[in-house]
Amino acid sequence: MLSWNCVRILSSSRAALHVKRPIMNRLCVCKKSVTCLSTSLLKKETWHSSMNPRGLGKGTDLTQYINQAKSLMNYSTSQAKLNCWNCKQPLEDKPSFFCVSCKVVQPPEEGTCYFKIMDCDYTFTVDTHKLQRRYLQLQRSLHPDNFSQKSVKEQEYSESQSALVNKAYKTLLKPLSRGLYMLRLEGMHIEEGTESAADSEFLLELLEINEALDEAWTPEEANKIARDTKEKLAELTELIDAALLKGELQAAKALLVQMKYYANIEEKVKEKLSKFM
Template identity: 50%
Template sequence: MLPRVRRPFRQKHLERSFRVDTAQLQHRFRSLQRLLHPDFFRQRPQVEQDFSEQHSALVNEAYRTLLSPLRRGLYLLELSGIELEKGTDSEAEPEFLAEVMEMNEKLLDADSGAKTDEMESFIAAKQGELTESVSRAFDRGDLQEAKKLLAKMKYFANLEEKVKEKKIPS
């Protein structure tokens, strides 16, 4: 028999939306973790410990998904039966791909922290613009537009990772 988890909130129907109140999300996450964290189940029967570990992991994954605009958008598409192609994006605009290639080259050539910081700021600004555009596309119910924009966000997320790697001292 699985343990009963006391529900600290009144359960509401949550609509699917790209827009997330991060403060409310963080509050909800912390409340759920206080209920489910495995440290609180150490002295409990094994079945309850297992329940805690599984559900705590699910809460962590859900939180990471909802907190990240890219992951959140991809999840919303997946719920609608739409997935981005793996590998090369055959639908990407050639101008956009050229811009990404140029940014990759600039990043490779960036030999100073200032240039890397400049690239990081530019990428963050682009991600902010794309996030807002994706939000508007979801608000309109235009899932194909959201898909195209999320594919672009994926490219910029890869660039963000490269910037982070470049900033790590060798």
């Protein structure tokens, strides 16, 4: 007969397997209770497994998974314990900009995901119209001008919250900064001087575009380059979105490097066109 300890271990393992999929799915949508920052606790294959349940378990150690799940639960618990600095009542919303009980502005929660702040799904294809509405809504209530007659602490918190909302909005508004931020949440970075990450054929193509832009003598020539660049950026946006949905982070990183170059060309085109005005 199995000992009582063995029975407990088997029961715990079965329970962990049953909760595995819900925990994975929570990582992909930032509206859930665990903030996006917790996704950086998991490896690439974890994100991929949430998209493909059949891949779950391949190369995944049960003990490692349980430890990761405990880390997420602890992180969630610490967030749930936040109280208002003024009246000490528990804060219901996460992130909390104001206390529901005393209506006092709260300090920013360290490490809160930008997607969570802006009430957006954790996806590369963000609804920018919804993002802008959320930004205006938050700034109307958090702008420091609204707290000029309040205490010094409230003024400081409103300034911090307003600055954080600005940063989150600007980061998520454009595809390049949004994609780079999503990779940072996964522990991946694209450093300055990324020439080594691009192949020679791609760099040659960029060189030709830059030369054509330098030699553009009319607005029509510059606008032609602008249209081509816009089309290329739209194509890269679709490819990056597909790569992220599949959990192919290395592919997404390589595509974001290309997007970074084309975004630079787009800015150069704008500068060129301004000279014709």
